[in-house]
Amino acid sequence: MDAAAPTPPPAGTGTGTAAAAAAVFPPFPAGYSKFNSALNAGLLNPMSPPPPPIDRIRSSPTLFEMMANEQDCHPRNQIPPLPALPAPPGAGRQQQQHHHHPQLMTAPPLSAQERQLLLQERVAEILGSCSPGNQLGDQETGDVRLTLTSRDGLTVSMAVHRQVLVAHSRFFAAKLSDRWAKQQQPQPAPPQRGGATAAAPHHVIEISDCDDVEVYVETLRLMYCQDLRRRLMREDVPKVLAILKVSSAIGFDGGILSCLEYLEAAPWAEDEEEKVAALLSQLRLENSGAGEVLKRVSLEVVPLAADERGTAGTGGEEVLVRLLQVVLEGKDEKARREMKRLVSKMLRENNSGCGGGAAGHGGHGGGDLSKESLYAACESSLRQLRHHFLRVAGSDLAEAAQISRQADNLHWLLDILVDRQMAEELLQIWAAQAELAAAHPRVPAIHRYEVSRVTARLLVGVGKGQILVGKEARCQLLQTWLEPFYEDFGWMRRACKGLDRHLVEDGLANTILTLPLGLQQEILLSWFDRFLNSGDDCPNIQRGFEVWWRRAFWRRNGDPDRPPRQLRIVAATSP
Template identity: 35%
Template sequence: MAADAAQQGPGVHRRRGGAAPRAWCCSFAGVPDSPDLRPIPSSAASPAAASRKLPPKSPSAASFYGSPTSSRLAGLGGLIDPRRILSPGRVSPIDPDGAVPLPPPTPPPPPPAEFPAAVGTAEQPAPVLASALPSAAAAPQVVSVREEADAHAAGVLDLKLFLRGRDGRCVLMELDSRVLCGCSDFFAAMAPHEDAAATAAGAGAAGKTIEVDGVDNLDAFRAAVELMYDPDPMRGLAAAGVSRAIDVLEVCSSIMFSKGIKTCLTYIEAVPWNENEEEKLKNLFARFTFDEAISQDILARLRPHNWKSSDDLAVQLIQSVTNSTSTMARKDMQSLVNGLLSKSSVYQKDSSGLNKESLYQICYSCLESLVDLFEEAIEPTYYTGQAVVVRGSKPLIERISTQTENLNWLLDILVNIDIAEEFVELWAKQGRLIRMHEQASAIVRYELSRISAGVFIALGKGKVQCRGDVRSLLFHGWFSTMLLDFGWLQRCPKGLDLRSLEENLGRGLLTLPLRQQQCLFEEWFQFYATKGPECPNLIRAFQVWWRRSFIRSLVEPQN
């Protein structure tokens, strides 16, 4: 032992001695030299290196599957012992001197199957689905398919179906021609006759062969053929999903596979669709005609027979929102209807088609309810706060606020569809509400100014084009009430943009004749001097009016 160690050199003593072996961890340090990559000593090496001898190879040593194979070791001229392999972490070699027996060779893993079908070899055919190849240059894999439903009358895999997609992929399927031709009239017309197949087989050809070139969706075509041999096709479609079932339905219609068409339609009708799948179905039904007896259920989901105008339905939804008694539900429904009626919405393309008379009928109803509530609020009572709290399932203040929100929401809808001019005139002529505003408590009367604020903002932005007499009547009736209630609007804005209100109130006021502007600006100036911050800031509009009224223009002719 000592003599052998002396002949092998000092390197071996270092490896087997007490010094720590060279370690390697998951870091950025260099990878230790592997025995497989050790350089081959040349003939000009030192005599000590030339005298080294490797341990003899074991003739009974078997290599592991997945380990360094003999082909790679052979390239090194037999310098490495095949038993000296690396451990899985490639940290240190396994000592070949150990007496651990080598395990038997591990067979290669079976190829993965895409579908729940049995895979068979050429000696033992079994039902299996086809596999796509990356390109036509490689030899296509031969796959056998046989229907399992009738085991006693099993057919013969006597036909090869070769599919070539537009993307270059290929599929070769070995099938039972009796099942294929019996299910599809398309393949029945393409299949060669028995005498032609026998002649081809005698000449050394492959027998019956059908080639289909230029397939758009190779996977869907393959799935449609597999559907003919599937004993439970509904389960296969459910595993594939709706989108794949629609593709298979298109292929089944192309190859005249009636049973497959019915199966696909039955599955598609029984499951929900998303928007993309719905559009896909609409395009498919626009290009293909299916039997109404089996497609009427899907058509009922795609194209209802009794069409009802979406405009009439939208008016009914608006009516339901204004009659709602739940504050949270009313806000949610308002957001939903606003999305449906929006000009950028995918559901409603032409909002101008809404029935104007029906919408204004809802406005009249809300206004009448608001007038009744204010009459209830100002009537004399003997108990403090009785008119505000009782007479209804909810407090009077809450019911007034609800009708105010309804009218503001209706105004927004009318402004968006450009038919709000009549609402401005309707609000300007509410003399009864203006008189009750003076008698009502400030805690409820400011709700009327919230409606006036929406009208003034729409007028100042130019979204409403009213006649001059209507604008004069509006400011004559509701400008003073706005000055009184602006402090309450600051304390309880409820989503109102006060800065926008101030700006558009002044812009709307500047649309009046200069004489009327002077009267209104004088009233505002006196109120602003008294209330200060609780009055709307119309200084910029006042400056514009002053310049237009008292500063002569340079182009004005001199007397």
């Protein structure tokens, strides 16, 4: 049965009601009463939460609450800041000086004392890395005190052994000879109490103005090694060169031979070749085997017989001619393109090293190609191009691919000749190929457009002043090849990825503008009609047309009364 609800107190019993309410409900805290009074007075925002009671003691947090709030107090990935180190005296003043000049904040140079300490530490590391049983630096058994002083005043002293130095070094053998030792022998110390005598005296040797004290110590360590070659395998080429220089200075033959064997077998970086060759030439170690090392960077030239000197070039030129021939006859097109770039780079470097084309006028520039060799290769490529081109013009398409191949070879050789300023004769040879130009319309455009690239390269060379020939040669070039060039321009523009259309157009315009004014008018008016009917398949030489127009029809300042020329334009009808 449900319990009966409590009966409310009757009205009119105020005192009893208050007492009963006080008995049932506890009194309000004092803090809440103050908050209610402030709220009624309008001093607080009604939406603000009430303040916590001041007379209520907050209980200690539980373990779960502490774990939940730990990440808020101390983020897991946050590293607590390290305590600040005390600043050295004057650091604040230096910081103020460098505040406005960040570029001045550089590490101060080491003092002489600091450099001396660093040198001693490095020497101690070298001595500490010696193999067991190595007595280099042993104070107890060493009978020679060796002092090494660098050019900047750094000094290192160490104990060495007279027997080891004399056996390995001619320099120390002379210094520690019996006669020298007697002169340097100090007087024996008087006997001490109990009959004991003083320690054996040491010989003292000082070497000043050392290039590198560490290298001297490294060289001395090699004298104590049983297998020098194995020890040098841990070093690099610059360190071995430094050890070789010290070994040569002190007459350490074992070190010299070991360093030369290392240099002969180890690979060199490109910037190390000059250092190796220069040092070996400076030390003059031909009798010690330096010639075997230098064979890597020098070629022995075999003298030719008297009857062979007129027909054969130098050894370097023979190699270049062979490389040129292999590239021209290669079968893989991708490999041919890569090797063409490589050979062009080498020839360009050779040409600049020989004085910029000094070998180009019939002479031999050491390891460079002569003009005769280059033109022999051009004639061979042109002869094969003519053969295949005429066969394809006769409807024999079996060798059509050879047209593009030989034209590309001729274009590459032309680039080399232009770079060496020797392309004038090739322009004249190309301008005289009337038979080849006459057969041009009978060859499909897909096979013949590479031939017009040769014409385009010649036009660029003339237009840029790279090829200087007479007026007759320029006129013959345009008369023979301008029409085939027009016909193939659209194919060149679409099929040749590396073709610079604007460069070719400027070359053609400038070449035309080098001709007499009457020929300019004839060629440019013909181009005007072709361009209106062909559009992008015709080169745009509008700039050259404007120059010709101003030359021909503008009044000159010195002749204001000169009547203008009569321009006659005949529009050609398309078939």
